Amino acid sequence: xxxxxxxxxxxxxxxxxxxxxxxxxxxxxxxxxxxxxxxxxxxxxxxxxxxxxxxxxxxxxxxxxxxxxxxxxxxxxxxxxxxxxxxxxxxxxxxxxxxxxxxxxxxxxxxxxxxxxxxxxxxxxxxxxxxxxxxxxxxxxxxxxxxxxxxxxxxxxxxxxxxxxxxxxxxxxxxxxxxxxxxxxxxxxxxxxxxxxxxxxxxxxxxxxxxxxxxxxxxxxxxxxxxxxxxxxxxxxxxxxxxxxxxxxxxxxxxxxxxxxxxxxxxxxxxxxxxxxxxxxxxxxxxxxxxxxxxxxxxxxxxxxxxxxxxxxxxxxxxxxxxxxxxxxxxxxxxxxxxxxxxxxxxxxxxxxxxxxxxxxxxxxxxxxxxxxxxxxxxxxxxxxxxxxxxxxxxxxxxxxxxxxxxxxxxxxxx
Numbered sequence: 001x002x003x004x005x006x007x008x009x010x011x012x013x014x015x016x017x018x019x020x021x022x023x024x025x026x027x028x029x030x031x032x033x034x035x036x037x038x039x040x041x042x043x044x045x046x047x048x049x050x051x052x053x054x055x056x057x058x059x060x061x062x063x064x065x066x067x068x069x070x071x072x073x074x075x076x077x078x079x080x081x082x083x084x085x086x087x088x089x090x091x092x093x094x095x096x097x098x099x100x101x102x103x104x105x106x107x108x109x110x111x112x113x114x115x116x117x118x119x120x121x122x123x124x125x126x127x128x129x130x131x132x133x134x135x136x137x138x139x140x141x142x143x144x145x146x147x148x149x150x151x152x153x154x155x156x157x158x159x160x161x162x163x164x165x166x167x168x169x170x171x172x173x174x175x176x177x178x179x180x181x182x183x184x185x186x187x188x189x190x191x192x193x194x195x196x197x198x199x200x201x202x203x204x205x206x207x208x209x210x211x212x213x214x215x216x217x218x219x220x221x222x223x224x225x226x227x228x229x230x231x232x233x234x235x236x237x238x239x240x241x242x243x244x245x246x247x248x249x250x251x252x253x254x255x256x257x258x259x260x261x262x263x264x265x266x267x268x269x270x271x272x273x274x275x276x277x278x279x280x281x282x283x284x285x286x287x288x289x290x291x292x293x294x295x296x297x298x299x300x301x302x303x304x305x306x307x308x309x310x311x312x313x314x315x316x317x318x319x320x321x322x323x324x325x326x327x328x329x330x331x332x333x334x335x336x337x338x339x340x341x342x343x344x345x346x347x348x349x350x351x352x353x354x355x356x357x358x359x360x361x362x363x364x365x366x367x368x369x370x371x372x373x374x375x376x377x378x379x380x381x382x383x384x385x386x387x388x389x390x391x392x393x394x395x396x397x398x399x400x401x402x403x404x405x406x407x408x409x410x411x412x413x414x415x
Contacts, residue, residue, distance in 0.1 A: 001146045003031055003153055006117060010034045011146065012110035013119040014102070014132070015064060017056035019175060020121045023164040024148040026171060027157070028119070029061035035119075037064035038109055040102040042073045042188035043247070045212050045254075059173040065113075069105040070189065074246035076101050077190040081290045082234040083337050084297075084309075085317035089267025091279075092286040094191035096320040099128060103135035111140065119146040127272050131323030138326060182208055183280075189250055191263075191283030199278055206266040206280045213282045214258025217355025224351045225260055226360065229292040231348070234341030236289045253285030261355040263287030272322050291357050292348045299368045300343040312336050343367035 011028060015021035015037040028035045037060075039053045047053070054064040076097045079085075085093045103118075110118060118136050122128035124147065133145050148154050158164050168175030182198040192212055198204045207216060214220075230238035237243060239252050257263055263284035271277050301309060312333040319330035346365035350357045373382030402408055 001117070001144060002151050003028070003146075006031070006033050006146060009117045009144065010036070010113070010115045011117045011119050012036055012038050012106070012113065012115035013062070014106060014121070015039055015053065015057050016121075017053035017064075019161055019164050019168075020148075022057060022060040022168055022173060022175065023158060024119070024121055024154070025057065025060040025062050026168060026173060027148075027154065035062040036110075036113055036115065037062045038106045039064055039066050040069045040105055041066055042098055042101065043070045043251075044187040044189075045192065046185060046187045056174075060168075065109055067105050067109045069101050070247055072101045072105060073098065073189045074250055077250055077286065078235055078246050079334070080190070080320070081236075081286060081293055082341050083316040083334065084290060084294060084313045085320055086290075087267070087317055087321050088269035089265060091265045091267050091269075091281040092191060092263075092283040092290065093317055093320045094188060094281070094283050094286065095186055095193045096127075096131070096323070097190065097325070098186075098188040099131040099323060100135060100320065100325045103132055104139060107136065107140050107143065110143075115143075117144045117146050119148065121148050124150045125273070125275070126277070127321070127323075130272050134323045135326075185212070187212065189247070189254075190286055191281060193279050193281050195277060195279040199280060202268075202278060206264075209264075209280045211258075211264060211282055213254055214263070214284045215261050216264065217261035220259065220261035220354045222354070224353045225256070226349060226351055227256055227288065228347060228349045229289065230346075230364075231293055231296050232345050234293060234296075234338075234344040236292065238347075249289070250285045253288045255285075257284035257288035257352065258282075260284075260352040262352060262357060264355070288350070288352075288357065292350065293344060295348045295359065295362055296344045296346045296365065297340075299346065299362060299365045299370055301340060302369060305340055309337065309340055 006028070011033055013025055013028070013035055015025060016039065025035060025037060037057050039050065041050045044050070050066055054066060057064040080093055080097050087093050107118065118132070120132045122132055129147055129150065133147070136143050136145050158167065165175040183194045184196045186193045194209045198208055228240050229236050236249055239249060244252060263282060263286065265281050267281065268276055268278050297309065315333045316330050316337070319325055319327060324330065345367065347363045349360040351360050371382060373380040376382060
């Protein structure tokens with residue numbers, strides 16, 4: 001859609017209170033269009049007061065609704081942890097899951113106000129434009145989507161921040177571009193993603209980022225902090241003996257892990273549209289809880305279940321990243337993960353020290369497959385070593401057959 005196609009429509013625009021949001025909203029109002037702003041409250045760590053978004057947007061001419069999605073964001077984050085849904089470089093899929101929560105939540109609010117178009121300000125070179133569009137398509141097929149930064153008319157009028165600032169200032173709207181930004185940030189309860197500007201250069205160190213949710217490891221306390229986590233069916237329900245719901249658990253985990261420099265990573269990821277993007281990510285609580293659950297999974301999943309879990313985890317992660325979480329394939333994968341996570345009950349204790357998580361103890365694992373006697377190198381009442389002879393002989397039949405058939409080529413590391 002282009003701005004000329006919006007006449008007669010009621011537009012629900014996703015806004016953040018920033019320069020882009022104010023510029024696009026003001027431009028739509030100038031065109032005589034019916035516009036309402038919507039902001040998702042995802043417990044963004046970089047917003048001290050989410051109501052400030054509505055106050056910043058007011059001069060642009062449209063009222064802004066704040067939609068409380070903190071609870072949904074917390075539950076969705078726990079799903080990401082249960083599925084171990086990391087993406088390229090091993091970072092937690094925090095922005096991808098936030099888009100699923102945001103579009104699902106805002107669409108309902110927009111439809112309640114009879115909006116017929118969802119408008120967004122995602123760049124035409126990134127992932128979010130596809131996520132906003134596809135989630136709208138599958139959740140509300142009757143809704144149209146307007147992407148301002150794919151509209152040639154707006155791209156011509158606003159080629160950069162300077163032009164947007166001048167436009168707003170001419171309308172008497174505050175539009176300070178502030179000091180030159182070194183990177184841009186997107187935030188939610190689960191984590192922050194920093195990208196663009198100086199971070200686009202691979203010669204720029206990740207440490208130009210000033211962490212919001214914690215500190216760099218070198219700035220963390222010079223002492224070990226012990227943390228105990230209790231899991232039930234793949235969900236962390238206690239932290240240091242304190243029972244917490246999903247939202248409070250993430251808030252507490254972010255605080256504990258953040259102050260110890262946990263969960264900051266750099267990634268050069270594969271975008272949906274085929275390009276690569278460099279980002280620096282903060283997700284301290286997700287890293288703490290995710291690593292804890294990973295330790296429990298190691299105790300309760302057999303080799304074949306572990307292999308299946310990894311496949312399902314990758315499938316879920318890719319679908320979250322691609323904006324396809326509600327499709328049949330990830331739903332089926334999540335159902336399989338839930339079967340395996342049903343056995344993930346127990347307590348893990350970590351030591352946190354300057355960006356590192358190290359194992360201290362794993363207890364109360366009722367479904368543990370680990371038997372020290374079976375694995376011991378000392379004499380024990382576990383597995384009888386002589387009983388392995390038959391297993392070895394069965395394996396040898398296949399090995400000898402492959403050798404005699406000329407199917408073995410060694411060494412593998414030579415051309």
